[in-house]
Amino acid sequence: MIPPVPVQKAPPGEQLLFHRLRDDPGTSDWTVLHSLNLARHVRQVEGEADFVVIAPGLGVLCVEVKSHRSARRDTNGMWYLGTQAPTQRSPFRQASEQMHSIRRFLSSTRLDIRHVPFASAVWFTGASASVHPDSLEWQPWQLLDRRDLRRPVSQVLSTVLASARQHLAAKGKALYAAPQRPTADQCREMVSRLRPRFEVAISAADYRQAREQDLLHFLEEQYEALDVMDAQRRVLFTGAAGTGKTFLALEAAKRASLQGLKVRLVCYNRLLGRWLAREMDGFPGQVTGSLHGIMMDLTGLKPPENGGEAWWGRQLPLLALETLFEQREPADVLIVDEVQDLCDSAYLDVLDLMLKGGLAGGRWLMFGDFERQSIYGVADGRAELKGRSPSLYERGLFRNCRNTPRIGRTAAEVSGLANVYRGFRRPDDGIDVTFAAYTSHQEQEQILAKVLHKLREEHFGNDEIVVLAPTTGGAASKARDPALRNHLAEYGTRGRKVGYATIHAYKGLDAPAVIVTDIDAVEGEQAESLLYIALSRATDRLAVLTHRDALNSMWANVTRGKRL
Incomplete structure (x- = not known):
C-alpha cells in the first residue's frame, strides 16, 4: 500500500477498502496507490483516483469508491448519491477518465505499456446500488456494491481485471490477451513513475495519526x-x-x-x-x-x-x-x-x-x-x-505488536532469535530494513545525514526519529558537520531536534524511526543482545549503520533488507 496508512480524511468506504486491500493475503504482490492526485487529467484541470491497483499478470485498475448509503440513476441520467444534490457527473465516467489520465501519463514517460490492460470500476461500498447492470456507459463487471464485500477483495478485483482482459480481446485487441502482462518489472516501473506525483497527497499529520491508531489497535488485542x-x-x-x-x-x-x-x-x-x-x-x-x-x-x-x-x-x-x-x-x-x-x-x-x-x-x-x-x-x-x-x-x-514484520524479523535474525515470535499483529508495509556500510567516521556521518534527510522526506518529524549507539561516543554525539550537528541533541533535551542516546539508556522505549549507528561488531552474546534491543525499538522505519566488515557478517543472518 502506498502510502502505508490511509489518508486521514478519507471517506468510510475508502478506509474500509484500504484495510481490506492491505490485509488480504491475495494482494501480497500487488501495489495499490491510495488517493492518487492527477495533475494531468484528460478533461479537468486536475483530479484524484481513489485507488489505483497495479497487479502483476492482471493489469492496472482504477477504482472509484462511493461510500453513500444509497445510489441510483434516474431515466434522465441524473445520479442520486446519498443526500448529495443530484448530478449528471457519472462515477463510471470519473473512473474511466482517471484510468485514461494515468495511461496517457505513463505513455508520455516512454514506458512500454502496450500489452498492459487498463480498466476502471466503481465500488458502492455502503449500498446495494439501484443501477441497471446493462448500460451503454459501463460493463456489468465494472459495477461493484456492498454485496461484493462478502468475498475477499483480491478475488473481486482479480475477476474485474480478468473480465477487462477478455473484453479487450473480444474487441480485437489481441495484444492484451497474454496473461503474463504486466510483469513484475513493469509494475515496479509504473509505480516508480506514479509515486513521485502521489507522495505530495499525504500530510505528516496523516502519517502520524494513522500510525498511532494502528499501533493502539493492535495493542488493544493484548x-x-x-x-x-x-x-x-x-x-x-x-x-x-x-x-x-x-x-x-x-x-x-x-x-x-x-x-x-x-x-x-x-x-x-x-x-x-x-x-x-x-x-x-x-x-x-x-x-x-x-x-x-x-x-x-x-x-x-x-x-x-x-x-x-x-x-x-x-x-x-x-x-x-x-x-x-x-x-x-x-x-x-x-x-x-x-x-x-x-x-x-x-x-x-x-x-x-x-x-x-x-x-x-x-x-x-x-x-x-x-x-x-x-x-x-x-x-x-x-x-x-x-x-x-x-x-x-x-x-x-x-x-x-510493536514492529512491522520486516523490522521484527530482522531484529530476531541478527541476534540469533529467529523463532522468537509466533506472529505479528501489524501488517507488512513492504518497507525493508536499510543497512549501510562505512569505513570511517566521516563516511558514517555522511550516511547518517543522508538517512535523516530520507526520513524527513517520508514525513517523519524530528520528534519521531531517534539515533542509537552502543556507547556515548556515537556518530550523532560526535558529529563534526555543523549542518548535521545543529539537527541533533541528546535525548531528553532535544527540543525540536532529533534525539540521540545509547542503546542502554533507551532500553524499554520505542520510536517510529530509529537509526542505529557505530556497529563495529556483531558476534558474541553482548553484541547480539545490544543489537536485539536497538533494532527492536523501531515501529516503522529502521536503518542500521555498521562497519563494512561487521555488515558482511551480519548480512549472512538477514533474509530481507536493502543496502544503501
Missing part, C-alpha cells in the same frame, strides 16, 4: 492478558521485545489506581521510568519510576560523584531497606517492568518490602524478556524469583 490478574495474584509475563509488556504494565497500573489501590510501578531504566511517570501523572495513589530513582526518593539521597556499581547495586538498596522498615507504607499492588534486570537479590529485597504480603503472598505483576534483554550482567533470575514466590503463575506473550 488487553485479554490482563484478565489473568482476576484469577492469579502473582503473575510473571515473559515475552520478547515488542510483545506489549510495557503497555500491559502501564494499563494494569492505571486500572489498579482507578480502583483505589496503592500502586508501585517500577522499572530499571531511567528514561523509561520518566516516561512511565509522565503517563501515570494524575492517577491517584501511585508511585512510578525507575527503582533507583524511587530508592533515592525514599532515602533522600543524591548519587555520589564517583558512585559505581557498589553504591547503586548494594549500598543504596541497603539504605532503602532501612527506610522501608521504618516507614512501612507498602503498596497494595506492585507492577515491575524490565524485571529481567532487577532479579538481583538486593533489588528483590527492596521490592519485597514495598508490597503488602511481600513477594511470596502479595499482589504483583512482573514483565520481562529473558532472551536477550538482560545487558547489565544479571543472570536469568526466574529461579530466584520463583524461590521467593513459589506460587507465581507464568504466562508467555508471543505475538509482536
Whole structure:
C-alpha cells in the first residue's frame, strides 16, 4: 500500500477498502496507490483516483469508491448519491477518465505499456446500488456494491481485471490477451513513475495519526492478558521485545489506581521510568519510576560523584531497606517492568518490602524478556524469583505488536532469535530494513545525514526519529558537520531536534524511526543482545549503520533488507 496508512480524511468506504486491500493475503504482490492526485487529467484541470491497483499478470485498475448509503440513476441520467444534490457527473465516467489520465501519463514517460490492460470500476461500498447492470456507459463487471464485500477483495478485483482482459480481446485487441502482462518489472516501473506525483497527497499529520491508531489497535488485542490478574495474584509475563509488556504494565497500573489501590510501578531504566511517570501523572495513589530513582526518593539521597556499581547495586538498596522498615507504607499492588534486570537479590529485597504480603503472598505483576534483554550482567533470575514466590503463575506473550514484520524479523535474525515470535499483529508495509556500510567516521556521518534527510522526506518529524549507539561516543554525539550537528541533541533535551542516546539508556522505549549507528561488531552474546534491543525499538522505519566488515557478517543472518 502506498502510502502505508490511509489518508486521514478519507471517506468510510475508502478506509474500509484500504484495510481490506492491505490485509488480504491475495494482494501480497500487488501495489495499490491510495488517493492518487492527477495533475494531468484528460478533461479537468486536475483530479484524484481513489485507488489505483497495479497487479502483476492482471493489469492496472482504477477504482472509484462511493461510500453513500444509497445510489441510483434516474431515466434522465441524473445520479442520486446519498443526500448529495443530484448530478449528471457519472462515477463510471470519473473512473474511466482517471484510468485514461494515468495511461496517457505513463505513455508520455516512454514506458512500454502496450500489452498492459487498463480498466476502471466503481465500488458502492455502503449500498446495494439501484443501477441497471446493462448500460451503454459501463460493463456489468465494472459495477461493484456492498454485496461484493462478502468475498475477499483480491478475488473481486482479480475477476474485474480478468473480465477487462477478455473484453479487450473480444474487441480485437489481441495484444492484451497474454496473461503474463504486466510483469513484475513493469509494475515496479509504473509505480516508480506514479509515486513521485502521489507522495505530495499525504500530510505528516496523516502519517502520524494513522500510525498511532494502528499501533493502539493492535495493542488493544493484548488487553485479554490482563484478565489473568482476576484469577492469579502473582503473575510473571515473559515475552520478547515488542510483545506489549510495557503497555500491559502501564494499563494494569492505571486500572489498579482507578480502583483505589496503592500502586508501585517500577522499572530499571531511567528514561523509561520518566516516561512511565509522565503517563501515570494524575492517577491517584501511585508511585512510578525507575527503582533507583524511587530508592533515592525514599532515602533522600543524591548519587555520589564517583558512585559505581557498589553504591547503586548494594549500598543504596541497603539504605532503602532501612527506610522501608521504618516507614512501612507498602503498596497494595506492585507492577515491575524490565524485571529481567532487577532479579538481583538486593533489588528483590527492596521490592519485597514495598508490597503488602511481600513477594511470596502479595499482589504483583512482573514483565520481562529473558532472551536477550538482560545487558547489565544479571543472570536469568526466574529461579530466584520463583524461590521467593513459589506460587507465581507464568504466562508467555508471543505475538509482536510493536514492529512491522520486516523490522521484527530482522531484529530476531541478527541476534540469533529467529523463532522468537509466533506472529505479528501489524501488517507488512513492504518497507525493508536499510543497512549501510562505512569505513570511517566521516563516511558514517555522511550516511547518517543522508538517512535523516530520507526520513524527513517520508514525513517523519524530528520528534519521531531517534539515533542509537552502543556507547556515548556515537556518530550523532560526535558529529563534526555543523549542518548535521545543529539537527541533533541528546535525548531528553532535544527540543525540536532529533534525539540521540545509547542503546542502554533507551532500553524499554520505542520510536517510529530509529537509526542505529557505530556497529563495529556483531558476534558474541553482548553484541547480539545490544543489537536485539536497538533494532527492536523501531515501529516503522529502521536503518542500521555498521562497519563494512561487521555488515558482511551480519548480512549472512538477514533474509530481507536493502543496502544503501
